[in-house]
Amino acid sequence: MVVLNKIYTKTGDAGETALGNGSRVAKHSTRVTSYGTVDELNATVGLARLHADGGIDDQLAMIQNDLFDLGADLCRPDMEKDEEAEYPVLRVTDAQVARLESELDAMTQAVEPLRSFILPGGSALAAHMHLCRTVARRAERLCVELATMESVNPAAVKYLNRLSDWFFQAARIANDDGRDDVLWVPGANR
Secondary structure (H helix, E strand, O other), rough: OOOOOOOOOOOOOEEEEOOOOOOOEEOOOHHHHHHHHHHHHHHHHHHHHOOOOOHHHHHHHHHHHHHHHHHHHHOOOHHHHHHHHOOHHHHHHHHHHHHHHHHHHHHHHHHOOOOOOOOOOHHHHHHHHHHHHHHHHHHHHHHHHHOOOOOOOHHHHHHHHHHHHHHHHHHHHHHHOOOOOEEOOOOOOO
16 A cells, blocks of 8 residues: 655655666656656546546546556566565556457447548547547557667557557547547548
């Protein structure tokens, strides 16, 4: 359990922050930017939930919890040293990826196949899902970049990849199962 008795610590005033293993890095490091973007994604999911109800809200709540797991995973470098940690290290699992895939399969069956690219928008929930999708893609790109420099849990990258697809399909579901999608008309304004 996390206990925060004081919100500010002053330990980051020189532009560094502590990672999950206690090491300190620059706040602009790719690792910090990666999990910071995951945190931003979590905030956009919170906004989307203002427009969600029922099952989709329940799924978004699970995703928000997963995103905290993902942030904890990304803030802990040196996966090869997990067994040496003082406490169990939290890592995203393939089971979390599989859950997203299962939900994606169900959503895909509910909508008609796409015959055009769609523009972000439609209902308020769909518009927020598209915003979540784009932030998830940015988080994924940052994690892939980080993986070229340091060890990154492969399940974390897979999770973000499936999650952006999940948000795309959720946007279509929010647009009356795709019937109210806003279709792109190439060259329409020439």
